[in-house]
Amino acid sequence: MAEQDWLDSAGQPIHCTGKLRVLRENEEELRQVIKEACADALLMDVAPAYLRQHMEQLMAAIVAEAIEGTKSTNGADAMEQGEG
Template identity: 50%
Template sequence: MKPIHTYWVDQEGSPVSCVEKLRVLRENEDEIRQVLQDAFEDGVLMGVTPEGMRRSFEAMLNDLKDPTHKG
């Protein structure tokens, strides 16, 4: 099953329509989904609870830095 892609919007809330930007965003999304799925499966197979893996991923997302924000 092919994953459903995110509906991307810009800073003003308008849909991103540039074909090249959408291609890169979708490729990144596909890669991230696969890496997350692989890491999730590894963790669960090594005995970590699914909830624990999800909490770990959420913590990583919360630590992401906005490259446009200085400070």
């Protein structure tokens, strides 16, 4: 898989080497865990199409939770600063 740019909330590529390092390390760790989970599922005869669908739904749910958590945290920060 070709390396893609990570984009910030404005849709611009992230250039900060520290941020990119953390993002790439996290991606590699996640890739390894998912790879092992998929291999286990396939060894247990889970249908490949179902595995893909399940993993896509799982990822969508995790990202949605993270976004919601970020919104909650940002809202709390604004409240603490008298902005909310």
